[in-house]
Amino acid sequence: MAYSNDEAHLVVKGMQPAQLLAALESVLLVVAGGFGLFRIGTGVDFDQVSIFGLTLNPLQSQIFLVAGMLGMAASLASATARTFGWLLFLGGGLLFAWGLMLNGLVAANPLSRLGDPLGLTVQDGWWHLVIAVSGLVIAVIPAHKAVRWTQPVAY
Template identity: 45%
Template sequence: MTHHSTAGRVKVAGLQPAQVLAGLVGLVFLALGVLGFVRTGFGDFAGDQHATLLGFALNPLHNVVHLVFGVLGLVMASTSGLARLYGWLLFLGYGLVALWGLALAGVFATNPVSGLGNPLALNTNDNWLHLGLAAVGLLIAVLPARRKLVTEPVVEQPVAERPIDERPVADQRASIRDPQAQMDPTTQEMPTQRSGVHPNDRIESMDPTVQPRPVQPVDPAVEQHRARRGH
């Protein structure tokens, strides 16, 4: 017989907060990229003197970076795992850009990227924005997932059952009293027929060379005489 039971396990349920946040950040990046190209155009691609948008300096290369992160955010928001990966990419990428901007602003004693110039046209406002974006990326990466308890049926191994004896009750009782009756008729041995002579009986054979002693006839007169003497 097969037994069915239920077992519960916890699994990720539905749309996750990390996916929602990654998708929203992606939309914001796409909007910034499109509006940035409206302000800067496509000339002087990596120049450091361009127009600003809401106080943040921009150039075409900077706009391309915004568009790339926007597309990644929308694509990787499709699953919980990809959304968390997008959070780590956002954290590492904009964390490095924020450090680059701080070095250009003279926050550090030495500027390790002085030879690279300022291809993204970064200013002080950009540095604060990029620090905030790195923090949002870290939040997406470590945001707890919503989970639920899912109950699933578990099929256990079938248990072997003893065969049901369909013989009549009288035959079953007879089998219990006589164990030989439960034997397979194909393997049962026929009972040994007993002969008239017991195996332990001693059978003496007569020697043909020995002649039997002749029997003498009895005289009736002699028998009467013996009878009188006996009395």
């Protein structure tokens, strides 16, 4: 028995690397957000705590916690894990660029009238760049695929 090329289909097989990386990134975000909330609380005062150079305040801790929980839900399917990766890439990239502008490293901040509710520092910018790059990796990492033959064809 031989198989015809017209009968072969590529299918996604098993848990994908994007799902695993999204779950790992989500756990890290939940841990960072939970640590910030545990140390600071949810008050409106501008207390900050630092974890491995990342400065967390209540708003940033809540954002990390919510993003991590959404990422855990997104890691259940390959397509949603990749979407979560694109969102991390966009969010991390925007926060990186905004942090550079706030600290005067690139240009004047066009949103300076909004202030700095996240209390971004230069070190935070590098962490946001790491988040953006990891989101890009999650979004574009190749999937494990298998060939599925629908019917054998006799020659």
